[in-house]
Amino acid sequence: MKLSSVSRKKYRIRNKLKKVSDKQRYRLSVSRSSKNISAQIIDDNENKTLISASSIEKDIKSKTKNKSEMSISVAELLAQKAKDKQITKVYFDRGIYKYH
Numbered sequence: 001m002k003l004s005s006v007s008r009k010k011y012r013i014r015n016k017l018k019k020v021s022d023k024q025r026y027r028l029s030v031s032r033s034s035k036n037i038s039a040q041i042i043d044d045n046e047n048k049t050l051i052s053a054s055s056i057e058k059d060i061k062s063k064t065k066n067k068s069e070m071s072i073s074v075a076e077l078l079a080q081k082a083k084d085k086q087i088t089k090v091y092f093d094r095g096i097y098k099y100h
Contacts, residue, residue, distance in 0.1 A: 009096050017091050018044055026050060028090040032097075037071050039078050041090055051085060053078040 003011070017027060027042045038054035055061065055070040060077065064070045082090075 006096050013095065014093060017093055025089045025091055026087060027093045029093040029095065030097075031095065035067070037067065037074055039074055041078070041082060041087060042093075050087070051078060051081045053081065 014027075027044055028039065029042055030037070030039045032038075036055045038052065038056070040052040041050045042048070043050055053060075053074045055064070055067075055074050057077075060070060060073045064073055082088075
């Protein structure tokens with residue numbers, strides 16, 4: 001089955017991260033749409049999502065007005081949850097996006 005260029009790019013980046021990663025670091029994946037943003041911390045060794053945060057949650061949705069404020073709120077919530085689970089080091093998985 002032939003993959004699209006977007007899927008190839010996503011797999012290429014993700015496989016590079018998996019090669020470099022060690023057991024103490026997890027992957028931080030961010031996905032965005034035109035209206036919402038979500039982030040999750042993933043353990044690739046067990047293929048489990050450890051922590052997730054999204055702008056769809058009620059407390060974030062009610063506080064924020066624009067997407068920039070939403071992304072800051074999601075990041076703060078994710079950081080607080082990671083701190084509670086004692087996760088301090090992650091790899092940023094940029095997916096198909098270019099983050100300059």
